[in-house]
Amino acid sequence: MADDFFRNDPSKGMLYLRDGQRAAKVSEDFIVGMHSGLEEDVGDAANLIMYKCGREWGLRDMKRFNDRMRHEFGGGKLDIWQMNPxxxxxxxxxxxxxxxxGAWTLDVSFHQRGIVFAEIRNSAVAYSMQRVGKPVCHLYAxxxxxxxxxxxxxxxxxxxxxxxSxxxxxxxxxxxxxxxxxAAEFWRxxxxxxxxxxxKVG
Ligand SMILES: [Zn+2]
Structure with a gap:
């Protein structure tokens, strides 16, 4: 099944997603090393850096995804925000x-107020890291x-x-x-x- 989503180019040593975007296959050790190395360098600011990386990734991925969806499902006219969330x-x-x-589920019951909840099972970040007693999935957030x-x-x-974690x-x-x-961060x-x-928010 993974072959439907990845394309290998052994001559260049490259891996691509189906739509041509480059990808990399990494191990749990890589994820741990990325987080702990960053934390050693900048301390708690590492969390914010991971968050910002995730944010940039999310924005770019949505733009790419929207272009595809507009073409495939929107008749070239509708954008994703005009489709069923x-x-x-x-x-x-x-x-x-x-x-x-990981697998995710989305709860949009508070969407009218601009709030949604997401749940991730098997977070690649949390499953790689030790149980440290605090949230570690800043990249996801x-x-x-x-x-x-x-x-x-x-x-x-x-x-x-x-x-x-x-x-x-x-x-x-x-x-x-x-x-x-x-406010949610304060309560947490x-x-x-x-x-x-x-x-509290509902
Ligand atoms: Zn987590």
Whole structure:
């Protein structure tokens, strides 16, 4: 099945996604090394750097994805924000599951308020790292912020409200306006669970 999503060019030593974008296959050690190396260099600022990398990735990936969706499903006219969000995000994410980023579910019941919740099982970051008792999937949080900013065409931020790395069975994220995301971060630091945070914003 992976052959449907990747194309190898052994003569150049390159790996591509189906639409021609270059890709790299990395091990868990690579993910650990990237995070711990960055943390050694810049301390806690590493979290923000991973978040910003994720955000940029999300924005670019959505732009690429929107071009494809407009062509394939939108008759060359409709953009993704004019399509059903559940359909859009499921179509976007499932190749990422094949690529090893984990399975996700999206909860759009608070979408009217600009807030969505996402749940990731088998986060590639959290499964690589030790259980450190705090969220580690800043790359994912940033990616969701970028993705939703593009989709909503306004600034969105994201926060991981629970993580596999904290001993939970999966990672949960809240994506929304900066004010609500900051409030959620405050509650999380005060010890609120993902469910409590969801109830507070809901
Ligand atoms: Zn996590």
């Amino acid at each position: 559940q359909f859009v995000f499921e179509t976007w994410w499932w190749p990422l599951t094949i690529q090893g980023w 940033g990616m969701f912020a970028g993705v939703m900013s593009y989709f909503e065409r306004t600034q969105r931020e994201a926060i991981e409200v629970q993580c596999y 904290m001993g939970n069975d999966c990672c949960k994220f809240m994506i929304g306006p900066e004010k609500q995301v900051n 630091q005060e010890g609120a669970t993902a469910e409590e945070i969801r109830n």
